[in-house]
Every structure is written in structure tokens, then in C-alpha cells.
Amino acid sequence: MDPIVYAGVMSARTTNAALRTWLPWTDRQGRFSALRAVAFALLLVPALMLLHAAWMQQLGSKPWTQAIHQTGTWTVRILIATLAVSPFRRLFDWGKLIGIRRMLGLGVMAYALGHLALYCIDMAFDWGLIVSEIVKRFYLTIGFVALIGLVAQGVTSTDGMIRRLGKNWQRLHNLVYPIAILALLHFALQSKIDVTxxxxxxxxxxxxxxxxxxxxxxxxxxxxxxxxxxxxxxxxxxxxxxxxxxxxxxxxxxxxxxxxxxxxxxxxxxxxxxxxxxxxxxxxxxxxxxxxxxxxxxxxxxxxxxxxxxx
Known part of the structure; x- marks a missing residue:
């Protein structure tokens, strides 16, 4: 085979292998993982349900407010599921479970950002009003702090950031527990009367x-x-x-x-x-x-x- 053609074929194979590892339903070796595929599908379900409800006009008289509440609720639910990965891995001796923790964490970040985006839409992108509301209302303040923390966790979840941060990476990601407390407090304060x-x-x-x-x-x-x-x-x-x-x-x-x-x-x-x-x-x-x-x-x-x- 011509050396140039051979080099092109090998480069294409390497690229395809690298792309396969980035697919949400494959493991680090690029092989299909049923566990990751199921986790990814479940992460999409709340968003699809919300889109369906919006399409069918089932979000009530205040659709944006309802969408904000639903994305916030699912942010907390997925956050709790993410925190359950490590103890469940030990309790059930299920090593493969750790493979979906990063995906779940990114799902938390995605729903949290969607939560904020919907809030900005509901406020008609009035940035002055948005900032003043976040500053004046305590439950919005702690919610925004929790959001910043979740974004920081998601952005630094890559292998490259783990290598760059070294020991500081673990310190940063241990902050997920106080972040969860802030998110839960925001959830309770926002719920007002019914905090079930x-x-x-x-x-x-x-x-x-x-x-x-x-x-x-x-x-x-x-x-x-x-x-x-x-x-x-x-x-x-x-x-x-x-x-x-x-x-x-x-x-x-x-x-x-x-x-x-x-x-x-x-x-x-x-x-x-x-x-x-x-x-x-x-x-x-x-x-x-x-x-x-x-x-x-x-x-x-x-x-x-x-x-x-x-x-």
C-alpha cells in the first residue's frame, strides 16, 4: 500500500476510535455500554417530557414558570442520583457504576443551565431586572451560587482538567456536597408552602x-x-x-x-x-x-x- 494512503487510513481509524470514546453510549475503550446508554436515555426523558408538554400546551397558564420549576426539580433529582453513585458502587460492589457519574454530573449542569435560561426568557432578558432579583431575593442568590458551583464542577470534569488541577481537583469536587445543600435550600424556599x-x-x-x-x-x-x-x-x-x-x-x-x-x-x-x-x-x-x-x-x-x- 502506498505510504500516503496507509497514513491516511491509519489517521482515519485513530480519529474514528477517538470519536467513539466521546459517544455517550460507549465506554473509555469505545465499546458499547448498555449501562451508559440507559443512563443517557434516562437523562433525556425529562427534557423530552417537558418539550411534549409544551407542544401539547399542557404547562398551564404560566408555561415559562412551570418549565422553570420542572427543570429545577429535575436538576435536584439528578444531583441526588449523581451523589448516590459512589456509595452504591461500594454497597453493591458495582464498579461499572462509576462510569456514569461524569455523565450524570454533566446532566445536572445541563438542566441547571436550562433552568437559568428559562428564567431569563421569562424575564424577557431584562438583565438589569434579572441581576437585581438575584441579588435581592435570598433563594435566588443561593440558587445562583449553586449554579456557578455546578458549572465549575462540570467544566472541570474532563481528564485534561483532572491532570491540570492535580490534588486541587478533588478539593474542588468535594464542594459538591455544600453545593447540594444550597440547591436543596433553594428548592425548599422556592416551593414555599408545599415542601414535600x-x-x-x-x-x-x-x-x-x-x-x-x-x-x-x-x-x-x-x-x-x-x-x-x-x-x-x-x-x-x-x-x-x-x-x-x-x-x-x-x-x-x-x-x-x-x-x-x-x-x-x-x-x-x-x-x-x-x-x-x-x-x-x-x-x-x-x-x-x-x-x-x-x-x-x-x-x-x-x-x-x-x-x-x-x-
């Missing part, structure tokens, strides 16, 4: 932090311990909900906390609260971890029959 989902997301965040604490302090991880963590997460969520309503609306914290027991006292299963969902999610994780650990345990070798003793 913000409390639920906050409870799941607390549960993930408890999992993180187990590994950070090298505590034993077993079915019983994880079940206890699940119940503790539910209890903390109930306390958080009670404290929030007491602080923002003056409702008795004890009455709100006591409402979590209605499902047992009155068997009112329609009154399931965020604390219950958090506890159930934690118990599901504990059960899944127990099954995974049991399957991973090597089978016991059959005992050899004892040899008869000679007289």
Missing part, C-alpha cells in the same frame, strides 16, 4: 451522607447496620420536616413530627410522608446489599466424612 419533595430530596441526601460516613469512619457495613441507617435517615428526615414547618410557618414541630406516626396509629397509608419514603429507600438498599453480599460469598465446601479411627 424538597424534604424528600433532603432526606435522601442525608441518607447518602450517612452511607458516606460509614465508609469514611470505617464502620462495619452489614444488613443490620444498613437497616439502622435507613431508620435513622427516616428519623432525621422527619425532624427536618418538623423543624422546617416550625421555622417557616409557626406550625407546631411536634404535630408535624407526630403526623409521621399516623400511618401506624390510624393505618392511613395515604398519609405516607417523606420520612417514610427515605426509610423505605434505605431498607431497600440494605436488603439489596444483603442479597449482593450473600451471592458474592463463596459456597462452603462440603465437609469430608470423618475417617474411622483404627483400633
Amino acid at each position: 419533595e424538597p424534604v424528600l430530596m433532603s432526606g435522601l441526601f442525608l441518607l447518602l451522607m450517612l452511607y458516606r460516613g460509614l465508609y469514611r469512619w470505617k464502620l462495619p457495613v452489614s444488613l443490620a447496620v444498613l437497616a439502622g441507617v435507613a431508620l435513622l435517615g427516616g428519623l432525621l428526615t422527619a425532624c427536618l420536616e418538623a423543624g422546617w414547618y416550625a421555622a417557616t410557618s409557626g406550625v407546631s414541630a411536634w404535630l408535624v413530627f407526630q403526623a409521621n406516626a399516623d400511618i401506624l396509629t390510624y393505618q392511613d397509608y395515604a398519609s405516607i410522608r417523606p420520612a417514610h419514603w427515605v426509610a423505605l429507600a434505605g431498607l431497600a438498599v440494605a436488603f439489596g446489599h444483603g442479597l449482593r453480599a450473600r451471592k458474592a460469598r463463596p459456597p462452603r465446601q462440603a465437609r469430608e466424612p470423618a475417617t474411622a479411627r483404627t483400633a
